[in-house]
Amino acid sequence: MNTVQVAVGVIRRADDVFICLRSEHQHQGGKWEFPGGKIDHGESVVEALKRELQEEIGISVIRCRPLIEITHDYGDKRVALLVREVLDFNGEPHGVEGQQHKWCPIDSLNPADFPTANVAILDALTTSK
Numbered sequence: 001m002n003t004v005q006v007a008v009g010v011i012r013r014a015d016d017v018f019i020c021l022r023s024e025h026q027h028q029g030g031k032w033e034f035p036g037g038k039i040d041h042g043e044s045v046v047e048a049l050k051r052e053l054q055e056e057i058g059i060s061v062i063r064c065r066p067l068i069e070i071t072h073d074y075g076d077k078r079v080a081l082l083v084r085e086v087l088d089f090n091g092e093p094h095g096v097e098g099q100q101h102k103w104c105p106i107d108s109l110n111p112a113d114f115p116t117a118n119v120a121i122l123d124a125l126t127t128s129k
């Protein structure tokens with residue numbers, strides 16, 4: 001099975017992060033996610049992150065830094081999540097594709113609401129606070 005490379009953005013404002021609900025028909029549907037998506041052939045992680053965050057939540061990323069990289073095998077799909085913390089952006093994040101979204105305090109993020117691979121992201125966030 002090949003590994004799908006995914007650019008993921010953790011958008012932080014003080015003690016909150018911005019998360020979106022994956023639609024039921026998607027892989028890991030019904031779970032909350034940090035916005036992002038598959039890296040296209042020939043694209044860098046940051047290029048993909050900028051494109052996906054513009055398409056999905058309507059913001060322009062100005063500055064980001066690596067947070068964590070996770071590989072995870074879901075059985076039906078193997079993913080590499082290349083997670084960047086977004087430090088500065090233009091625009092106000094919203095659900096461009098009509099998806100539910102919210103700002104959520106880092107302290108109240110529940111790992112059970114996210115895809116399994118995200119546990120390591122939540123850990124990284126709570127330890128870097």
Ligand SMILES: Nc1nc2c([nH]c(=O)n2[C@H]2C[C@H](O)[C@@H](COP(=O)(O)OP(=O)(O)OP(=O)(O)O)O2)c(=O)[nH]1
Nearest residue numbers: 006008027028033034035036037038079115117118
């Ligand atoms: N965006 C995102 N994807 C995640 C997270 N955690 C996690 O396991 N994934 C997995 C689910 C998917 O298998 C893959 C990301 O694919 P995606 O569905 O966002 O890709 P995409 O935006 O290009 O959209 P699509 O064309 O597949 O609809 O990574 C997360 O926090 N955010």
Ligand SMILES: [Mg+2]
Nearest residue numbers: 035036037038
């Ligand atoms: Mg996506």
